[in-house]
Amino acid sequence: MKGWTDCFKNTLNQMNLTSLHPSAFILLGIPGLESVQFWIAFPFCFMYFLVLLGNHIIIIVVKTDARLQDPMHLFLCMLAATDLILSTSVVPKMLFIFWFRSRGILFEACLFQMFFIHCFSAIESGMLVAMAFDRYVAICFPLRHVSILTHSTIGKIALIVAARGVLLIMPHPFLLNRLPFCENTIIPHSYCEYMAVVKLSCGDTIINRVYGLCVVLLIIGFDVMLISVSYYMILKSVLRLPTKEARFKSFSTCGSHLCAIMLFYVPALFTFLAHRFAHHVPLHVHILLANSYLLLPPMLNPLVYGVKTKQIRRRVGSMFCRHSL
Template sequence: MKWLNFTRLHPSTFILLGIPGMEFAHFWIAFPFCFIYVLVLLGNLLILLIVKMEVSLHDPMHFFLCMLAVTDLTLPSSFVPKMLAHFWFQSRAILFEVCLLQMFFIHSFTAIESGVLVAMAFDRYVAICFPLRYVSILTHSTIGKVMFLVAIRAVFLTMPIPLLLVQQTFCEYNIIAHSYCEHMAVVKLVCGDATTNAYYGFVVALMGAGTDLVLIALSYFLILRSVLRLPTNEARFKSFCTCGSHLCAILLFYVPALFSFIAHRFGHHVALHIHIVLANSYLLLPPLLNPLIYGVKTQQIRKRVRIMFCRKKV
């Protein structure tokens, strides 16, 4: 393949700074990050286990929830272990290839999470607007195709990011002012014109999260229109409750992402450590809180958790 035959100058390793300006506190900052990561693993594994055990949860909504849980397990695992090694053991170096791989995983699984939230919004739309056709529309085959399309779209959107960076020439300065290989933080190390890389990152955000937000807003507009036509307040309230957990998950994912995106590209006067804390919270908070949100809002999950813990006590 001739298109792979290029010679570019890039460092063999990058050096991650972690949270610049807070190096003195890295050792202690790692403890809450580690605690959050453990809770992420336990919470999402528990969701997967409960859905597998509880036959009444084998429906489209909870299949999408399982895909969300798998994404929430993989996304933090792509950067938190390396970050903890840096903060606790001063393992700051990361190979160039590993850095690009980490970048690919972070951005692709972020895109997958966004796509799953769109799929869940469509699920709520069908459940409320076409309740009698719910099972016939969202068949196992349809769910499988939706999940496949979400994953393929994420890969195709994200793959050019590391490929474009591989073709760039980097300066001798190989220090990344971040706690992981964030795309724009690496682009800043490029010598020469990196406009294509920066613009493509913007295009990915626009085509990914931007398009997904429009689709989610459209789904909930149609849901709201359908709910307001229901004859009784009780029916309206019940319909809104079925969407409550998903709306919380949407806000939890997109609000920190929006703040991080704006701060990184336009907040030039915002302190660097604020940028990085926002970026970390955007990747860690949804995986941490999604199991709690769906666990609290889903009666079958609450019931199964109580049964599991009561057995352990006995």
């Protein structure tokens, strides 16, 4: 009887040990490039500075100029706010890792960071869909553009995009919280990426992997399909225009949005595919691309829209001229 009791106690102890979460994880940064991480942090810091500067300028310009309260600029303002939150959820901790070797992150903080990264990535994808719909309405129904996309409608679209991101990503931390983590608490990454944390678990992760794959395919696949349909309709409408100049002028209004789409989806798809299928890609290359994916679009979007959008370019120019005087 005593032997059975001891066996039962040992089993319970083992179950309790394996079911406990670690108090903290260790973020390595960029595995394989630890010796040069201190210097790599400088370009990342400069990129983050440009993210803060560019996106704050976009938000201030749109909010303070009544002439920029049209649907395209309101969606651009929301995209800038999303980019600010997305980059801020990653870069400060990353710089602490690179410069001060502050690699520890609490288990709960890791889940929060992971949620914000993936949630606002989903929201950014939804914003790009909303901006594609705006271009479709502006080109195919120019006389009804403002009446269709009223401020009320824009607010509802933004609410739907945000709610979709929250609802789809919310299960991630709960699914991770149910997993047992054993001795390995080292994350070979510079931030708490979902699959990187899942791989540390010593339990059955099939539900986490399947749900993560479904969410990515649902967000990227569905959004890319909607954007493609929007541009198919736009192209059909543009090709009906009588002159080459009219066709070029109409389609040129989509240039900034097409650049933003390429900046977001190309590295996102590469990062997703490399993380799950391309195991021959060196880990430091994958981590650098993942970091760039969270910094390049937020940094370049204000530049792209600032250069290509006449109203923003003039407004920013007048702001700096006024301050210089």
